[in-house]
Amino acid sequence: GENVGLHLPTLSVQEGDNSIINCAYSNSASDYFIWYKQESGKGPQFIIDIRSNMDKRQGQRVTVLLNKTVKHLSLQIAATQPGDSAVYFCAEDTGNQFYFGTGTSLTVIP
């Protein structure tokens, strides 16, 4: 894959603060985007998704923003908790291809 060998960027936030994790996607044909959370030793877990006909979608404590103009995706986590510590991956889907981002390691400081 395109991200082979890249090491994860990291983000540290204080418990209770909001977290923003960013992702730049590369394929303008991508029209479906997903955020996953991966805890150590486990498989990725679906968090939230968004289609290209939207620019914002909210879930429980999470919001995904999509800016198609600059091909940018972000995940906002409100009132970050220690249980939010994990690696977060964005993914893009063109219908024919599915790409995983490099991931961001989030550490929540109690």
Add this chain to the structure above:
Amino acid sequence: GAVVSQHPSRVICKSGTSVKIECRSLDFQATTMFWYRQFPKQSLMLMATSNEGSKATYEQGVEKDKFLINHASLTLSTLTVTSAHPEDSSFYICSARVRQRETQYFGPGTRLLVL
């Protein structure tokens, strides 16, 4: 939500032996299943995509004779690592999807250690 299981969760084997990993979609029918490999602190690397009843499509650099994939039903795909070597030691993760442009649901992963 959709649940995907993998078995075994952890396996240790001797060099030269073959190991089979199962991936099952428990509460939905998966038209497509995917197999990934992940090294520590790295992203997931797609190995192959399999559609039920068809031959798997392998990513560049992945040996199809080394990593045998069978997708015999809409709820089961298997990955067999043949003649495993220590460099095959890794975390293998499967995912399943109902259709294109829908969420891939991931299994819990299988930790393979080849001695």
